[in-house]
Amino acid sequence: METSKPKKTVAPRTPMPCQPAAVRRGNFEEVALGYTREMALQEAARCLQCKKPLCVTGCPVEVPIRDFIHQVAQNNMDAAYRIIKSTNSLPAVCGRVCPQEHQCEGKCVLKAKGQPVAIGRLERFVADTYIATTACEQVTGTNACSLPLDGKKVACIGSGPSSLTCAGVCAAAGIRVDVFEALHEPGGVLIYGIPAFRLPKSVVATEIDGLRQSGVEFHLNSVGGRTVDVADLRKEYDAVFIGVGAGLPTFLGVPGENLVGVFSANEYLTRVNLGRAYDFPKQDTPAFPGKNVTVFGAGNVAMDAARTALRMGAESVHIVYRRTRAEMPARLEEVEHAEEEGVQFAMLSAPLRFNGNAELHLTSVTLQKMELGEPDASGRRRPVPIAGSEYDMPTDLAIVALGTRSNPILLDATPDLVKTQRGYIQVHEETGETSIPNVFAGGDIVTGAATVILAMGAGRRAGQEIVRRLRG
Amino acid sequence: MPTPILHKERLIPGKTSKLVLHAPQIAQKARPGHFVMLRVSPQGERIPLTIADTDPAQGTITIVYLVMGKTTAMLEELNQGDAILDVCGPLGHPTHIEKHGTVICVGGGTGIAAMHHIAKGHARVGNRVVGIIGARSKDLLLFEKELASFVDELLISTDDGSYGHKGLVTDLLRDRLEKDKAVFEVVAVGPVPMMAAVAETTRPFGVKTTVSLNPIMVDGIGMCGACRVSVGGKTKFACVDGPEFDGHEVDFPELRRRLAAYREQERISLEAYQRSAHGN
Numbered sequence: 001m002e003t004s005k006p007k008k009t010v011a012p013r014t015p016m017p018c019q020p021a022a023v024r025r026g027n028f029e030e031v032a033l034g035y036t037r038e039m040a041l042q043e044a045a046r047c048l049q050c051k052k053p054l055c056v057t058g059c060p061v062e063v064p065i066r067d068f069i070h071q072v073a074q075n076n077m078d079a080a081y082r083i084i085k086s087t088n089s090l091p092a093v094c095g096r097v098c099p100q101e102h103q104c105e106g107k108c109v110l111k112a113k114g115q116p117v118a119i120g121r122l123e124r125f126v127a128d129t130y131i132a133t134t135a136c137e138q139v140t141g142t143n144a145c146s147l148p149l150d151g152k153k154v155a156c157i158g159s160g161p162s163s164l165t166c167a168g169v170c171a172a173a174g175i176r177v178d179v180f181e182a183l184h185e186p187g188g189v190l191i192y193g194i195p196a197f198r199l200p201k202s203v204v205a206t207e208i209d210g211l212r213q214s215g216v217e218f219h220l221n222s223v224g225g226r227t228v229d230v231a232d233l234r235k236e237y238d239a240v241f242i243g244v245g246a247g248l249p250t251f252l253g254v255p256g257e258n259l260v261g262v263f264s265a266n267e268y269l270t271r272v273n274l275g276r277a278y279d280f281p282k283q284d285t286p287a288f289p290g291k292n293v294t295v296f297g298a299g300n301v302a303m304d305a306a307r308t309a310l311r312m313g314a315e316s317v318h319i320v321y322r323r324t325r326a327e328m329p330a331r332l333e334e335v336e337h338a339e340e341e342g343v344q345f346a347m348l349s350a351p352l353r354f355n356g357n358a359e360l361h362l363t364s365v366t367l368q369k370m371e372l373g374e375p376d377a378s379g380r381r382r383p384v385p386i387a388g389s390e391y392d393m394p395t396d397l398a399i400v401a402l403g404t405r406s407n408p409i410l411l412d413a414t415p416d417l418v419k420t421q422r423g424y425i426q427v428h429e430e431t432g433e434t435s436i437p438n439v440f441a442g443g444d445i446v447t448g449a450a451t452v453i454l455a456m457g458a459g460r461r462a463g464q465e466i467v468r469r470l471r472g
Numbered sequence: 473m474p475t476p477i478l479h480k481e482r483l484i485p486g487k488t489s490k491l492v493l494h495a496p497q498i499a500q501k502a503r504p505g506h507f508v509m510l511r512v513s514p515q516g517e518r519i520p521l522t523i524a525d526t527d528p529a530q531g532t533i534t535i536v537y538l539v540m541g542k543t544t545a546m547l548e549e550l551n552q553g554d555a556i557l558d559v560c561g562p563l564g565h566p567t568h569i570e571k572h573g574t575v576i577c578v579g580g581g582t583g584i585a586a587m588h589h590i591a592k593g594h595a596r597v598g599n600r601v602v603g604i605i606g607a608r609s610k611d612l613l614l615f616e617k618e619l620a621s622f623v624d625e626l627l628i629s630t631d632d633g634s635y636g637h638k639g640l641v642t643d644l645l646r647d648r649l650e651k652d653k654a655v656f657e658v659v660a661v662g663p664v665p666m667m668a669a670v671a672e673t674t675r676p677f678g679v680k681t682t683v684s685l686n687p688i689m690v691d692g693i694g695m696c697g698a699c700r701v702s703v704g705g706k707t708k709f710a711c712v713d714g715p716e717f718d719g720h721e722v723d724f725p726e727l728r729r730r731l732a733a734y735r736e737q738e739r740i741s742l743e744a745y746q747r748s749a750h751g752n
């Protein structure tokens with residue numbers, strides 16, 4: 001660090017208005033309200049317009065960040081939108097849910113001098129502001145749709161971020177796309193997982209409508225590996241993309257886990273988000289009520305579950321994590337929001353067992369204190385139990401958010417697919433092609449549980465390869 | 473796309489009905505033991521129902537339900553010509569069916585319909601099928617004619633003795649196992665207490681016993697674990713690992729408690745529906 005030169009002061013990043021914590025913990029409305037045009041212009045003006053923009057290298061789909069921010073600074077939102085859309089099919093989603101501090105904003109040169117440019121907030125502003133004037137614009141970012149290619153058809157299995165992106169890339173090139181989704185609503189984790197207070201359903205619906213209008217057809221209630229299978233789809237389509245995610249939840253494997261009151265985060269969030277249990281009994285799906293809620297894990301899903309439980313009327317919500325705050329994998333903004341809303345953190349604690357009453361209802365969880373030892377294979381210091389440190393935490397609703405594994409349904413039904421040692425689909429790194437010719441895969445079913453934007457990056461690469469082959 | 477109801481038969485008026493649905497894709501793929509998830513309205517909940525029969529040539533599947541709560545009450549309002557908003561399937565593992573000899577298929581209540589499809593599969597591969605069905609009284613028995621058309625033997629019991637043996641299906645089962653030492657497998661589908669009782673009846677005989685479990689489900693595709701059950705001390709997801717398991721290994725008391733988890737909400741939901749359905 002040079003200390004002799006006086007540092008040029010950099011203006012702080014423009015804050016984003018939010019619903020006050022006391023208000024928002026009583027509703028499912030979006031927490032972060034987004035920039036106004038003035039705020040966006042002010043924030044865009046902070047960008048140094050680097051000759052070699054490092055921010056772009058931090059973005060998994062390589063959005064031309066410098067160029068779109070330049071257009072924002074010129075108050076030219078249409079042009080900014082087209083630039084973003086050239087590589088990103090779901091900017092309104094990514095601007096909201098990407099962990100920017102580890103991606104684009106982590107690479108921003110201003111970070112060293114203070115705070116990086118708020119790239120995610122600007123991307124979100126542009127996407128929210130831009131109102132598509134033609135159907136095709138939602139997908140292609142231009143006024144013109146590509147001419148349909150005669151008879152070329154692509155099938156996408158799953159309708160989460162990777163499949164939607166692959167479908168968008170193909171549709172933009174004039175290829176007919178059929179998307180097969182197991183649930184009754186498209187969107188994958190954007191619909192059943194990420195709560196409305198982070199990602200309003202209307203945002204997802206708008207992006208999906210854009211795809212529909214560009215010729216993508218959605219077949220709901222169609223389970224890949226059950227209702228439709230890869231072998232059949234290969235006969236009917238020129239290429240198949242598998243983007244079924246890694247939906248199978250992991251449990252803790254401690255005694256008492258099947259007591260009434262212990263849930264996977266997937267179940268709890270699916271009931272509340274997809275089933276809209278927050279509006280029970282107007283909506284038919286109930287969610288299990290909990291006064292004292294304990295959530296296990298410290299990723300985004302754990303934050304989502306904890307903040308959802310608060311909004312569902314919990315009196316206290318604890319997040320239990322084996323390590324410390326510094327190792328928490330969740331997006332920084334979500335951790336801060338959770339804290340502001342009253343979520344409490346029990347760090348360096350691990351569950352030993354769940355305890356129940358005669359009706360087999362959960363009453364408490366026995367935890368053990370941990371301390372940090374030597375770094376493990378992941379480079380993080382390994383938590384080591386402290387003998388004799390056991391304590392009970394009263395709990396009537398426990399939510400396990402420890403990640404997910406690959407769902408066996410499609411894999412078992414498609415034995416030809418070569419899998420990795422960890423049980424995910426093996427693909428060619430550059431093209432995304434699987435061991436079956438013209439069958440591609442991407443997203444969590446290839447990488448294991450990761451982020452929305454990484455899944456989109458994989459969907460985009462596979463989509464581009466499919467377009468190249470079908471056009472060639 | 474909504475799934476049209478081609479035919480409706482009220483098996484037990486107000487309580488149990490049979491629907492024949494136009495679902496060619498599901499009909500093509502469905503095997504005995506498979507189930508579907510369905511949703512009746514845009515505000516609706518997803519519920520699992522076993523496929524009771526299929527006709528791939530006609531592109532139809534048959535489901536049978538017991539009117540228990542709001543969703544099945546709404547289903548009961550639908551008629552031939554109406555459609556069900558969402559039907560997803562076929563789900564779960566199909567029944568393991570091989571030619572082995574004599575199989576006893578036990579069905580109770582609405583479970584008789586699901587058992588019927590499994591029994592049919594066994595009969596088709598050439599197994600000798602003994603059907604045992606039971607209900608509280610004669611008017612609550614289902615699928616007697618359908619079963620009689622293909623099983624080798626059909627035994628019937630009613631709690632009140634209004635038809636067949638007076639007593640439980642397990643009386644008939646025990647009696648049968650004592651007489652016939654060559655039974656390869658017992659399959660049971662019905663209420664949890666009945667399946668538990670069947671498993672206890674067969675245990676001393678050491679006969680392989682398969683039960684089709686009916687835990688709470690949300691997605692039905694392995695995403696959530698709502699349907700998890702303890703089998704042989706291990707946690708299994710009924711929707712992807714089952715729904716059929718070794719009856720001697722299943723923790724039935726746990727299953728019963730887990731099924732009752734939402735009893736209060738189920739009551740609230742049904743009462744709100746009944747109030748609005750009867751013009752407030």
